[in-house]
Amino acid sequence: MKKVKIGMVGLGRLGMDHARNIAFQIPNAELTAVCSIVEEEVDHVQKEWGVPFGYTVYEEMLKNKELDAIAVISPSPEHCGQIEKALDAGFHVFTEKPLGVTVEECRIAERAVERNADRVFMVGFMRRYDPSYAYAKKKIEDGAIGQPILVRATSIDPESTIEGAIRFAATSGGLFLDMTVHDIDLARWFLDSDVTNVFASGGSYLHKEFDVYGDGDNVAALMQFENGTMGMFHSGRNAPHGYHVETEIVGTHGTLRVGTVPEKNQVQIFDTYGARKECVSGFPERFEEAYRLEVQEFVDCILEDRKPSVSVYDGTKATEVAYAATESFRENKLVQLENQVEKMK
Amino acid sequence: MKKVKIGMVGLGRLGMDHARNIAFQIPNAELTAVCSIVEEEVDHVQKEWGVPFGYTVYEEMLKNKELDAIAVISPSPEHCGQIEKALDAGFHVFTEKPLGVTVEECRIAERAVERNADRVFMVGFMRRYDPSYAYAKKKIEDGAIGQPILVRATSIDPESTIEGAIRFAATSGGLFLDMTVHDIDLARWFLDSDVTNVFASGGSYLHKEFDVYGDGDNVAALMQFENGTMGMFHSGRNAPHGYHVETEIVGTHGTLRVGTVPEKNQVQIFDTYGARKECVSGFPERFEEAYRLEVQEFVDCILEDRKPSVSVYDGTKATEVAYAATESFRENKLVQLENQVEKMK
């Protein structure tokens, strides 16, 4: 069996999850190299899992001729530069979201992808590969709800991780870039259209610490799309019940909802608190399978010489819209995405 | 508008609920007389609601020629005697369940009903008039699930009322007569057949007090019906979440469930306990509407000169089966209902 040999950069928490998947859970993939500026991380993974190559300098890894593909799981500001280098060195590239932290950076990645059109490039909007979301998309394509006209999305991180969120607040880019960006991608995917207008609101209702960064602990936005459809978004940082990701797609002839109750598993409890379901603790638990399936799809695309449904432009668009929402929220005005049509690919 | 004038005997808690319904919630009924051996209760209700007649002696009320019907909401051991007297005095009769506390008593009521075949007689198996149960029955009659083959029923009183249940244990007749009797009636109704064999089990798992009375805090039974169908029953006294009444009707082509989550209302709570629904506190809350609708049906039957779907024999049968289940539970043996065919009407 032909195996895709992958070199991975970034061995933080999410990096380790991806590494484990590539090493053990994806039959036709091999974790051939790992790279991190933290030498101990590299040593640990190499030794623990028998990974042949280890690097502390990214450019060194790109010289390894055994590799087929590079997985970029480094801090967000590194993404676009590393993507460009890997593509130009001839590798297929998978990158974690966001594509880049500015639209300008995203353009650099776009150009690199265009220059290397025969390479597989994929942005890690893992939700598209979650079995429930993929099933919803399939139902829609099969006509189950007619024409989608409204996507309503809720994404709330658990209160239990609020300390990390506050620490990360200065560099997160804000809730829209950090959380809503996933919902924006889903809305564009389900509605098959691009955002033209955004009005956003929000505040730091419980955790005032976010105010300093022009951010909030809960934000909302109403967006209009080119084809006349709508998106409604609520993102937050402090759900007491857990990690709440829920999406509604309203169509002309029916509605689909994904994840109305973010249940942990199939256990229901009847006790003094009533009839209840415990909820998932965070994105690693909720999207465990999606993280595996997206890389599986990346690997299959390489082996089958085809492109994934999520393109580099999807990465740029989601970032662009998240910026527009942030601007609307900060300046309390309606923001129009300029040159929307021209920018469309 | 013609109104049915009702005299009611018994002004305990459930009696007061019925009285209030008759007085104010049932358009074509009038609470014309009340009777209780407790004079204060009679005075209170007469004064508060302007009820024309009050009695402390049941037989006196039966002499009142203005009355059309008698509602028997007295203690269970009084039911059959009062039913007989009221019917023989020419009144229509509604009685709370159980019909009687022994099968012999039930026979007395049966004979009285047969002697007065032109009178409306109804046993208060209120669940049949609950909108959800009535809807389930209608769906089944419409063929929604094919032929019903199994009824599975759960009835659990709330732990919050356990003290009363323990006080009442000596005279309750046990869980099967007290609680399961409703499920037995529903099973007979949905399966359209009579019980032939019963095997029961159970115990006093948390509240040992019930052991003394040959009773348990949780009991279960498997029953076979004449037409080859089945009934599974679980009754209990100590649900921490509230009053849990749930019924499943499995058919050859589908299944209906009523009350899977005994939710208090349409409010769902997301908090540190997860995603939850609070549950109903007891039968008065769960069956508030059914208590009204059953009396409405009784009144309508009188006005429209027809008979209710629940007959005096339904009352006897449910009692008979509950006794068989109690015997099976106490003696740990399979109990066959003798002369089953003969007894059928």
Place this chain on the structure above:
Amino acid sequence: MKKVKIGMVGLGRLGMDHARNIAFQIPNAELTAVCSIVEEEVDHVQKEWGVPFGYTVYEEMLKNKELDAIAVISPSPEHCGQIEKALDAGFHVFTEKPLGVTVEECRIAERAVERNADRVFMVGFMRRYDPSYAYAKKKIEDGAIGQPILVRATSIDPESTIEGAIRFAATSGGLFLDMTVHDIDLARWFLDSDVTNVFASGGSYLHKEFDVYGDGDNVAALMQFENGTMGMFHSGRNAPHGYHVETEIVGTHGTLRVGTVPEKNQVQIFDTYGARKECVSGFPERFEEAYRLEVQEFVDCILEDRKPSVSVYDGTKATEVAYAATESFRENKLVQLENQVEKMK
């Protein structure tokens, strides 16, 4: 028992429902007079239910000294004029929503209420009296979810009534005034604040007929409130599954949802379509109890000499905001509610 004697104007469908409740379901109320320009309606109700007085001229009914209160269930454009006359004639007044069809009309009603400050006046925002919504409000007041920060509301009429909606389109005032107005009232109630900014969107996605009237079959709005909180609204006319009214109240420490699944009753069906619940068919089914309870509250307020929680200003505000949303939708711009603070009572 003291009974409040009510004269009702308007005997359309909703009028008949209210009339039936007043006549039979509200113990301390009496339907003493009915008024309609359609004489047959008046005759029918008088004869059928034994209502003492009947009128075809509203002003004649106001001369009836036996009456305590007037219930205005006439077409919306009549409301404010009839309210003013009834109040000035010394009656307590209950009016169906909307208070008025223009803000100017609402002001007339406001002045009349202020002139007759000792009279009970109530606008029929019945949802506040629905047991689930009332329970949610109580939970919030008890601190169950901390400070409410976001209300998200969905109100969709069933596709089965679309023909009537299209016929009614010219005079309905549009979706925001017709449907969302209830959600606006709920949001103001739950958030305890007034709307300052509105951005709305929408379209006629399936039923193009609404375009002509500057209306849509699905609309959405994001609103900002004076206290910094938010409201998100989706209203529609064509839910295939039934009448869908759902409200989420997100608080700093928890979330409540009312009516996530607009279930018809407690029956769940398992068949070839999966595990499913049938849904309520329309507002009469969903809010049957609320329609009764709101009038009960009106009557209790009269008897107990107190005022209902919903004031004349609540009626004006909801209308005002619905107009702002309509303007935003039609002109595709952010609309600020001017003089918001001044207008506040």
Place this chain on the structure above:
Amino acid sequence: MKKVKIGMVGLGRLGMDHARNIAFQIPNAELTAVCSIVEEEVDHVQKEWGVPFGYTVYEEMLKNKELDAIAVISPSPEHCGQIEKALDAGFHVFTEKPLGVTVEECRIAERAVERNADRVFMVGFMRRYDPSYAYAKKKIEDGAIGQPILVRATSIDPESTIEGAIRFAATSGGLFLDMTVHDIDLARWFLDSDVTNVFASGGSYLHKEFDVYGDGDNVAALMQFENGTMGMFHSGRNAPHGYHVETEIVGTHGTLRVGTVPEKNQVQIFDTYGARKECVSGFPERFEEAYRLEVQEFVDCILEDRKPSVSVYDGTKATEVAYAATESFRENKLVQLENQVEKMK
């Protein structure tokens, strides 16, 4: 990383699923050999997945000194003989359920396990390893519901696979051995006790074909356990909505339910059929993860030199009880499990 080298016998549908898991999804396992009497199956798997060794004679595979463990996924009547041979040849052994098709066979396996006490032996009651069931067990051990007193279990195969079930009817051993056996194992696990008495019922209500084999399309049983607790079971072959496996564990202080709605995924559909969830299509879909996790546990037990929670005696007990239920169903009598205490290990 140390890998457990596994030789597998049986390459039917379930065999292929296990083979795929061992080959690709379990990090520290290796599919080193496959065996089937169908040579093409062996060739196919060897070539497709690069499996080093292939056999058509089971005894030949047992001579392979590279192997650490044998997985027995052959037809049920082969299980016990192959288990004995593999254990006596020094291998760790995993076997699919049922342990054996007669209690006598199970005894042979028991003796072989006892002779080779240092080997890991595991019966594939995969439900114990399903994340939801494992979570329920953990909750119970943590005291979440007090003392478990009743397990109620439903297992229904989908109507869509009825033809296969009918073809398989002659050799399946009947519903109790085929389906209920899993629920019996779960009940013994959750209640931590053994069955003493069984009363069963049932029939061929829709598919008369099962009658010939003394089998039914729906059966039910009530069982008593040594510690006084209870089990209620309903198994069937023809759920129109899919594969329905649901378990309730009632405790003295709370209740857990697993799989009340056998939902396919997190997608909820609102359309003309109401608010609905599609259901899983069969056991491969429902227990996909459990099939992987049970073998993962087997492998971990070998590597960590410990024993799995499910023992050879669990295999015998479940078979024994399923036989008792079958006897009760066929002869319509209460069946007592003889020498229950003596047989206990």
